[in-house]
Amino acid sequence: MPVLHIHTNISIENQSDFLAQASSTVSAALGKPESYVMILFSECKPMLFAGTQEPAAFVELKSLGLNEAQTKGLSDKLCSFLETTLNIEPSRMYIEFSNPERAMFGWNKSTF
Numbered sequence: 001m002p003v004l005h006i007h008t009n010i011s012i013e014n015q016s017d018f019l020a021q022a023s024s025t026v027s028a029a030l031g032k033p034e035s036y037v038m039i040l041f042s043e044c045k046p047m048l049f050a051g052t053q054e055p056a057a058f059v060e061l062k063s064l065g066l067n068e069a070q071t072k073g074l075s076d077k078l079c080s081f082l083e084t085t086l087n088i089e090p091s092r093m094y095i096e097f098s099n100p101e102r103a104m105f106g107w108n109k110s111t112f
Contacts, residue, residue: 002026002063005040009047010055029077049092056092064112066099
């Protein structure tokens with residue numbers, strides 16, 4: 001059930017392609033089926049980072065079973081992906097990782 005939510009102060013033209021690329025990137029990085037991946041993209045948000053309004057992003061990645069040993073590599077992959085696709089410098093992104101308890105995440109009339 002990986003969920004990637006990208007908040008950014010920029011906009012993009014082809015959201016469909018971007019969402020598809022983000023979904024496959026998360027699936028591959030976590031080794032989880034893409035059929036469970038959800039991507040949310042919140043663009044054009046008022047955002048100030050390091051005192052400027054240059055392109056920036058706040059990214060949230062939630063995934064069942066996520067552990068600390070994975071986060072450094074995931075940070076590298078997500079930063080590289082956003083740098084390539086959105087032209088946001090990695091130093092202008094924060095990523096919040098979370099590992100919800102299975103019973104606290106609902107899906108398909110039940111929980112995981």
